[in-house]
Amino acid sequence: MSRIRKPFEIASVAAQRFVAHDGWAIASHIALSTLTALFPFLILLAALAGVFGTKSLADEAGVLIFDAWPREVAKPIVAEMHRVLTEQRGGVLTVGAVLALYFSSSGVESLRVGLNRAYGLREARPWWLTRLESIAYVVCGAFAMLAFALLVVLGPLIWRKVINVAPGLEPLSLTVAIGRIGITAFLLLAVLVIAHKFVATGRRSVWAVVPGIAVTLLLWFLAGLGFGYYLDRFSNAYASTYGGLATAMVFLVFLYWLAAMFLFGGEINGTVIAARRVRLQARMQQKQARARGL
Structure with missing residues (x-):
């Protein structure tokens, strides 16, 4: 019974901390x-893809970002994203790209603020150092997105050639399509691990951040199903309330709930780490008391 009660106790404490x-x-x-x-990041993505002569990769990478989102939320955003990415722009070293890089790093900084609070830590490094770190994360993330997009673009071409050589493998096409979803899930998992382990100040082992990441992924999955179901039946409520801004408001509300669930996952980790620290201190005090008794 205590094992069943413990997760609920952790969730309750995490909610209070939240x-x-x-x-x-x-x-x-x-x-x-x-x-x-988001869009400055996509512009940077397009600029980097243009440097390597593969602008279509930026569009494919953008689609990858929204693959796991509810269709009702992602569809209008993907349409705008495609328009932004297909516009002609200058090279990566333009003033616009530099500004896009800076504003994109603000998203990482906001995650840092939330996670530092969740873990009960205070950032001691100067602001310019954390900003440079955030910019580095954005650049690495852009290259990673392009690399994954390259795999996704080349994957269907390679698979078609394989089927031409071995037609008997065609029934596995569904498995290959599911692989795209797997790539998206791996991206999400990698982003969460990096955020919890490195973005927040201090250092934690991978195992220390697993509980919060698992809770976040579960809540995101349920939120995707629930929000998609809600919009499918009550989307007119947003249109009648916000008019032409309905798409932006739906996107913002969905991001808000995703961010809250992300922070709750951080609070889960913070609660578990704090509980382990208390238990460790209690054991040390017991050992010291026994040593004095001897």
Whole structure:
């Protein structure tokens, strides 16, 4: 019975910590920062892809980002994203690209603020150093997205040639298509591990951040199903309330809930780590007391 009760106790404490750390306010900050950073990041992605002469990769990488999102949320954003990525722009070293890089890093900074609070830590490094680190994460993320997109673009071409040589493998086409979803899931997992392990100040082992990541992925999956179901039946409510801004508001609300769940996952980890620290201190005190008794 104690094993069943323990996860609920951790979730309850994490929820209290979430409220005490202004989780809802930080979630809105993350959502707005992500919204303002998304298209600058895509512009940077297009500029980098253009340097390597493969501009279509940027479009494919952008689609990868939204593959795991509910169709009702992702469809209008993907349409705008395609328009942004197909516009002609200068090279990667233009002023616009530099500004895009800077504003994209704001999304990472907002995650840092939320995770530092969740783990009960204070950032001691100077602001310019953390900003440079955030910019490095953005650049590495852009290259990673292009690399994954290259695999996705070449994958169907290679598979078609394989089927031409061995037609008996055609029934496995569904498995290959599922591989695209697997790539998206791997991207999500990698981003969460990097965020919890490296973006927040201090250092934690991978095992220390697994509980919060698992909770975040579960909540995101349920949120995707629930939000998609809600929009499928009540999308007119947003259109009648916000008019032409309905798409932006739906996107912002969805980001808000994703950010809140992400922070809650951080609070889960913070709660577990704090509990382990308390247990370790209690054991050390017991050992010291026994040593004094001897």
